[in-house]
Each structure stands twice: as C-alpha cells, then as structure tokens.
Amino acid sequence: MTTSVSIRDVSRHFRLYHERYHTMKERALKFGKVPYEDFWALRNINLEIEEGSTFGLIGANGSGKSTLLKCVAGILRPSEGEIQVRGRLAALLELGAGFQGELTGRENIFLNGSLLGLSQRELTKRFDEIVAFSELEQFIDSQVRFYSSGMYVRLGFAIAVNVDPDILVLDEVLAVGDETFQRKCLERIRAFQREGRTIVMVSHAVESVRQICDAAAVLDGGILVASGRPGEAIRSYREHLLDRARAREELEVAHQPHDEALGFLTDQERRRTLHVRITGSRIEHMAGGARGRLLPDAGIRIHVEFESRLTTEDVNFGLAVNDVEGRLVFGTNTRLLDQTIGVREGAGEAIFQLDRIPLLDGTYTITLGITSYDEGVVYDWREEALQFEVMNPGGSVGYAHIPIEIEVTSSPLSRGVVQ
C-alpha cells in the first residue's frame, strides 16, 4: 500500500494571550510586549495514512484532533514538522463556507467550486450533477440568503463531494440535515471508500469510527496516544478516559474534607465516584472445558469479576458482541433487561449466560462495561476484553445460524395442461 498522507514530527503551538492587544495604543503602552503563554496543541505527531483507507481521529475535547485535521487540510500550518499530502484534497469542515448570500445558488456553485480548486470547465460539466444531488433544482437561481439552513448545507455538501477529491477530510459535518440527507451523505462516503479514496475524519462518536474506519488514532493533550485498528484505538481511548476519571476521583477523595473548590458537587455527584471496577473476566464454554472454537448454537458463560467500594443499587452491567469489522452483533445491559441488581462492598462476580449463540463462522469480541444505572457515569469499561471464535461445520453459509428444515414435495404434472 502506498501512503496518502504522511504526518512527520508535526507540532503546533498557539500563543495564548492573556489579553489581546490589537491596537497601537495598547501596544505602545505595553512597549510592544504582549504577555502570552505558549501552548502546544500538538506535539511530535507521526502518522502514515494509507491510500484508500478511512482514518479516524478520536480524542476528548481539546485533545488536538481538530487542530491536526486542520493541519492536514492545509487550513493551519504546523509550527514544526511537515505533512505531505498526495492528490486532490477536499475538506468538509463547514458546509457552505464561503457562500455569498447575495449570489444565486448557480453563481455560488461556480464560486465555491473554484474556491475548492475546481476549474470552471469541470464545474460546467458537473453542474447538473451538483444540482441534482442537492435537490435544489427549483431554487438554483434564487439568492442563497433566502435558503433555509438545510438547503444551504445540502448545496455545500453537493459541491464538496463533486470536487472529486482523492482525499476527503471530514469534521463531523455529517450530523447536519435531516435523516434522509444524512443517509445520502453516508452513502456517498461509502461510495468514496469503494472507489479507493482516502478519508480522514474526526469524530466524537466512537461507534461511528468503529463502523466506518479502517484505522484510527487517539490523541490526548496534543500527544498521539495510540494508533491502529479502530477497536484497539477505541479501547485505549476508553482506558485513557477512565484513567483520567480515576485520577480526578483520587484527587477528589484526597481533598474532600477540606477543599472548598469541590464544594459545588452535589451529594449525588459525590456518591457517583468510580466505585466499581472490573478486576478480571473469562469465557466458560458451556459444552465443556475446551477452550477451542465454538460450534454454532453452542452456549457460553461470561464471568466478570469486580470490586466495589460500597454497597449500592446504582449500577448497571452491560456487554456488547462485535464482529471483526466492528459491527455490533448483540448488546444489552441489566437495565435494558429490567433487572434490578445491587452490589455489596467488596469483591463480586457477574455471570452472563448466553445459552445459544446463533452465529456462523467468525471471530467475535466482547466488550464489558459497568456503569451507573442510568449509564451517565462509566465506572469501568473493557473494550474487546474477550474474544471467541465460531466454527461452522458446514451446511449453511452467511452470518447467522438459523435452524432450518427443508421439505420438497412434487406432484406429477397433469398432461392435459401442456399443449
């Protein structure tokens, strides 16, 4: 595979001005010295994005993922290092950026298209396609300032995807428009993937990264924490979040008696510290002790050992089964099953019994989680903690094992009918 985007030792720093001195007077009064702090939004990032892959950047707010995306898109320049990009790049950071309200939709297609790097000749050729995609045939000759926000975004997206980019840079813009339009966007992105184009995207929605991306990288505080398969990346992202939450909790516990700063926490919030954690997990095959492969319709028991710091009913045990491509096969939790449970202080074990797994060939991963009852607080989360494999002895193909019986009856043709 060849590389499409190569990020080499990229750092980006910002100056955080305590106050902005924009005018001469202020500058003169401060003798040209403006107090600022250096803030590193990105630190020595190295990444290779393969041609034809879909790459996700994940991280909490302020982790630097959007800064990195903007550097790849060429909107920001790295302070150090360089990014090499091969092929035409289109960035969808804001749909319809650069539209002129006074101009008509038609005029804006040409203006915006050329802003994105298309020639007038190409635009003339693709004009009909752009209009058709945006579904704005009737309104194409009215001024854009009369467009609704949905129309605005549709036209923006239609132009951007028709730039025919080799590399598409997305920043969660797909969360706009109505459901039909979102589906249309997603379809278009799937088409891009099939055509072997490279996509680089930022997302907060971890599940969509798992479903769409081939690879992902996790950023935290401007540092690349992990990169690799989406599953692995998401796991380390979640672990990272948990580590942080724990660190904060320890701080809270340590300071609780005398720290006024935490006084704003309500009692309920205080109670919701991360008091349950997973200490171990294993799979037990119900057919026997063999750790080998599972046959379709066999059952397993998943043992989850945990430790709780107090006795509470504000707890919810959940699990999710995903296939190798990251698709969710099955998932549930005790709250969804209307099962009220409680834990006591000390160690404990939860057992999920899956009597029958009606799956065919494949490797499946199990993600485990313990959350507060309303899932508002994640106590502990183990991404792809366990794995099992199902082996199909033959007889049917596909995804699910559906019991089947086939009956064929035949009745002799009555000769008189055929002439």
Next chain:
Amino acid sequence: MSVHSDAPWRVVSARTGLPQQLRDIWAYREFLILSVRTQLKVKYKNSALGFFWSMLNPALYLVVYYIVFQVILGSGIPNFPVFLLSGLLVWNLFSYAIAGATGSIVGGAGIIKKVSFPREILPLSAVGAGLVHFFLQSFVLVLALIVFKVSIGWEYLPLLVPALVSLLLLGAGLGLFLGAVNVKLRDTMHMIELALLAWFWMTPIVYPFMLVEAKGGLLAALYKLNPIVWIVITFQRTIYNRAVAVKTTNGVKTITHILPVDAGFGYYAWHLAVVLVVSLGLFFLGLAYFGRVEGNFSEDL
C-alpha cells in the same frame, strides 16, 4: 484501484517558499477572477444605478476640484478635467486596491478558518477590483477627451503598459503586506486611510508636477522617491499630452509649466523602468512577508 499514486506530493509545513506561493496563486487564477467579479456584483447588486456609481465618483471629484483649483485658485491649466482625470484614475486604482487589500484578510476570516486556499487571493482580488474600476472610470476620461477635443500623445501610449503593470505590482505588494499586518494590528485599517490622504497630496494629481520640480532641493528629491509620481506623470504625458501651457492675456504671456519640457520618450521610459524594478521588488517583499505570517491567520482571526 489506486486513484492517485502518480499525483505529486503537496507539503504543508511552517512556511511556503515564493515559488510555491506563485504556483498556488496561478492554480487559483479562476477563483481570483471570480472573486473580483463577486466583489463588484455584490457591491452593486441592490443599487439602482449599479456600475454608474463607480463612474460618478471621478465625475464628482472633477466638479469639486474644478471649482476649487480652476475657478477659485486659478491654476492656469487648460483642459483641467482631462489633466485631473488622467492622474485621478491612476490614484483611484491604487487607493481602492490598498484600502480593499488591507481589510481583506480580516474580512475573509470566515473562509480562512474553514477552507484551504492560497490566502494571497484575497488582497489580490482587491487589486483586481481596483483595475475593473479603473477601466469603468476610463469611460469618463474618454468622454472628457471627446468634449475637450484633446488628442492624446500616441507615441507615449506603449508606456502605459509598464506604468499600469508597475501600479498593479505596487498595489499588490503593499496590499499583501498591509492585509497581513492588519490581522495583528487592527489599527492599520484606520492608519491607512490617513496615509492614503497624505499620499494623494504628495502626488501630482490636482497640481502640476513642475510646481514641485521647479522648487528643487531636498523637497523635490524626496518627492520624486514616490513611485506613484512617475506613473501619474506618464499617464498625464500620454493622455493630457501637454508639457507647457501658454496663455496670452492683454498682451502678457503667462507660461505654466506642467510637465518637464525637454523630456522625451526616453526620460519617461527610464524612470518607469526604475519604478518597475522597485515595484517588482516590493511585490516580492510583500509576498514573502505574507507567506511568513499566513500560517497564523486562522489562529489570530
């Protein structure tokens, strides 16, 4: 399957070099033209008189200056409207370009933060809009030529090309520089308005060049460092086409020197060549400065 293995690498790093900047601007030439057109379209879209406004501007100046300088002060310049317009048009292009370019980066914050494109296009399109205005206002000049039956100096006509090119390069170079400076120092915008006013009076537009030249000394020497002076007098030499005015009233001959008398084609060509080199130098300086700081635009806006 590979769509673009043969495509060239594009590098995003802390700085871009001049050749890369020039290549990028060239690649975005269509957008440059379109954004000039958009600027003009948007400006006059909802006005009844439309493009007439930009012709009305020099016509109005003409009336005011005519009354002040010809009627009240009695400058003794024959066909004053033609004299004034041939310099004023040059100045209008320049000041329109500079004022527009200075505010262009701050004004384009919306797309700078969201779209990747050579940011140079924004100040350059202000210069382009100035050029379009220049051509529109030329109609007023042509009208004046017809009314006053002035025949232009055809032999000087080729000089207008380097003069105009120098003017555009100066406007672009200075515009790029000021547009970039204005991002950090928002005062630039207001300062430039005052500076342009002073600069206007330091250019022989409403009074003849020879008025300063005749004084000689340090003043004249400094005065002639202004590159716009040479561009303006080239236009006056070509279009106004008269170096001295002789007027006889009651048997007394009054001679008004307007442009250097013994100066021929060579004089103007030589000075323009110097101005062209200086303009080119300033253009590249402006472009280089712009390239150095443009990486911080989306942060500072």
